[in-house]
Every structure is written in C-alpha cells, then in structure tokens.
Amino acid sequence: MSSKFSNTPCELCASRKHSLFSELSAPSVCTISEFKNSISHKKGQILYYEGTRPLGVFCIKSGVVKVYKTASNGKSQIIHLAKAGDFLGYHALLSEENYSNTATIIEDATICFIPREAFLKTLFTETPFFKRVTKALSHEIGVMEEKLTDASQKSIRERLAFVLLQLSQTFGVEGDENRKIDLILSREEIASIVGTATESVIRLLSEFKKDGVIKLEGKKIIIMDPKGLARMSDFYA
Amino acid sequence: MSSKFSNTPCELCASRKHSLFSELSAPSVCTISEFKNSISHKKGQILYYEGTRPLGVFCIKSGVVKVYKTASNGKSQIIHLAKAGDFLGYHALLSEENYSNTATIIEDATICFIPREAFLKTLFTETPFFKRVTKALSHEIGVMEEKLTDASQKSIRERLAFVLLQLSQTFGVEGDENRKIDLILSREEIASIVGTATESVIRLLSEFKKDGVIKLEGKKIIIMDPKGLARMSDFYA
C-alpha cells in the first residue's frame, strides 16, 4: 500500500516553511533530512494506532490526516485534521507514552517519518527548536481547552456552525463572495468532529442550506455567509 | 486580601516532592527559592484572569484552585482542579500568549509565585527540567483529548459518574469500605466540571444516592461503590 518515494531533502521541502522546522539551523535540517523517510499513503491507510509505541514523528508534506480517539461506545471523536506542514506523533514521543489516538489518511498524502533518535537529538541540542516545540505544545493546550469548553457548553447546532467556519479557515479556497471547503468529508466524519449523530449533521446541514448560509457543490461545502455562521455558532454574545 | 507569608525555601517545601521541581538541581532550587514569593489566599480570590498577561508561574503549596474558562453563554467550564504540588500558568508563559483561562481559589491556599525570568532561565539552562516540563505538557494534551472525547460522546450521567471517580482519586480520603471526596464543591461547580445544568447534577446525585453508589456527609460526597460508578461511567465496554 505505502510506497517509499524519492526523498526530497527537507531543505527543499515547501511545507517546511510553515512547520515546526521553519527556523531549524542548516546542519540540523541536514541531519533530519538524512534520517527521514518519505512515504506515500492512500486514503484509508492508518499511520499509527492508539495504544502502540511511537518510534518517531511524522511530518506531512501533502495530504490530510484525521487524528481521532475511539470512545467506549465505539464511536470515534476526531481531535484534529492535520495537513501539509503539520507534525504528528510528537506528543506521545515526548510524554514517553503510547499513542493516545489513531491517525488515518483521509486525502492521499506524502508523509515523512523521522526516527525517534534523530528527532530527539535535534530537539535536545537545538534550544531554539526545543523552545519552538514547547511553544507549540503549550499553544495546543489552550486550543484543547477551547474545544472542551465548546463541546461541553454549546449546542450541536452551534458546534456544527463553528466547525464549518474552522474548516473554511483551514481548508478553504476563495471564490467570489464565498469560500469553498476544499476537503471531502463524509457526514459521518463531520459528525465525529462535532461529536454527534450522523443524522443530526445531515438535518442541520440541510437546514443551513435552506437558510442560505451554505451551499453544496458535489461533496464539498461552500460557505455563503460566514458572518451568519459565526452568529449561529455563538461566536459573539 | 492576600498576605505575604514567611517564605519557606523550596528546598524544604513538602509539596515539591511530587511536583515538576522534584528533580531540579540544588543550585537551581536555590535560585528559584530566592526569587519566589509565597502568598496566602482565601477562598474566592482570583489568582489570574483569562486574557491577561502572565508574569510568572504559580506553584501550589497547599489549598485548591479551580481553573476555568467562561463560555460565550456566560456559563463557566472548569478545566482542572489544581492542588498542592501543581503548577499553574506555565502554558501561557511558554506559548507567549495571554492566559487562556481564569484561576480562582476554592480552598484556602498558600501559593508561591515565581517570576517569569527566574522560571525561564532555569528552564532553558537545565535540560532535564526542560524535558520534564515538556513531558508534562505532552501528557496533558493526551488528558485533554480524553476529556474532549468524553465530553462529546458520553451522556451527562456517565460524565458525572466519571467526574466523581476522578475526584475521589485526586481528593479522596480512605474510610472503611468507602472513600470520601475531601473537597467542598457547590452543585453549580460540579455542573461546571461536568458541563451541564445545576439541576441535572442535583437530580443525578440524588439518583446515585438512591442507588446506594454514593452517600452525602454534610457538603462532602462519599463513594460507596466505586465499581458501580465505573460501570455507570461506561469505563469498560
């Protein structure tokens, strides 16, 4: 399934620009580049499983990966959608625990694997990089607090509106007077992000469509009225 | 309101044993100790406010602090209850952002304040300490993922049962055949942890009491049947 690809050196990788590696020193970039392994993945493949031991970190060059946990009721909760430039699996490596979630490709991807030792060595010898990673970790905690608060306090309707806004910010492409979410997600996957039943997502989406705040173009969602969505998501007040 | 106290040196502080500082080198403990400031706080006082700039970190010597966010609907969501040995406010410091939450004393506390510079200097010069902090941050992310999944997928009943179990683990004192949660929380505060309405907490608690899994002793809750609670929280299955 996965095929090893020509290893573009990290020095030349376009997605590095906005990643944790953006300010890494030249020699370290070379070290990482030397040990890394670029692999091509198809939709549906699993990058790693919850509960297994991390052997390194992943850096996404292209494609989209969903990171999710499986709840005790069998349903899954999507924690995060990772795209080009994002790193995966460093939490588990740094906490010295097994993976706390599962990562699955949802849009064909090219992903580099950086073995544990090379990553940690660079981390501990390059303080600016270490600081950068720590900053990212701390930031993520704030993001998770926000998600937790929303999940506990907002209605499904508000949460769906908010998720659509976020998706349009992360995966949006500009049209005239609107914004298309350039990512194919099943209704079930949207439900797994929001944390609700698939049927609820379907009903709410058609409601949003009827109200003219969104439009469907094939499998993709177009945001027609971001301000309206923001109001529905209780972004103000 | 707050009164400055005799500064017990960190070297002698009992709560250091289990804190992030547990493996700090002797000279660094001295540096921290020299710059820190021990302050006594009464229930209801606010340690810091969401949205303000962090000037240092807090280390709890005794007492309990609730860390919470205020949602757009005005209700608050308790993220964490911090007790002796816990650190507060380092996320914001490390992410170089304003506080993402508010911290309020809920049980009279003595808390040391370590100024930004002293903390950061120690962090960046002592790699083992830095690693320890990073490990804690990464671990917390896993915990938050778990909380998010529970909040999105479990029923209020399951979540309340789970919260009671957690509280008994963190604040529990052993009795014969039972375990008392040695912390006074209002129903409203419990609701803010679970993320529900106060009335729902009241109703469910009396239901749990009727079923014999808990008992009330004054303002405190006693867990009579932890296994039963675990089953109710859908801990297995």
Added chain:
DNA sequence: TTGTTTGACTGACTTTTGTCAGTCTTTTTG
C-alpha cells in the same frame, strides 16, 4: 434573634438530540 440571601432541591414542561427503520442515490465491484 430575625430577616435576608444563597444554595439545594423538586416538579412540570419544552427543547434538543439520538435512535430506528426505511428509501433513495451514488459509488464500487464482479
């Protein structure tokens, strides 16, 4: 001590959300 405030609690009711069963449509595959 008594009036006042606050928190705990209850019941009736509404709204939200989930579940189930089934149809229709699209995609996949033999």
Added chain:
DNA sequence: CAAAAAGACTGACAAAAGTCAGTCAAACAA
C-alpha cells in the same frame, strides 16, 4: 453493465437534558 454496497437522506418516535418557577433549608448579617 448489473448487482451490491455504502452513503445520504427522511420521518416517526423516544430519551435525554435544559428551563422555569417555586419551595425549603442553611448560612450570614444586621
């Protein structure tokens, strides 16, 4: 291409949870 499978969707219904209004009890203050 046809059959099968998966996904999108709908309606009816049930269950969960929130809201509102009000009582009761405890803590607090004058």
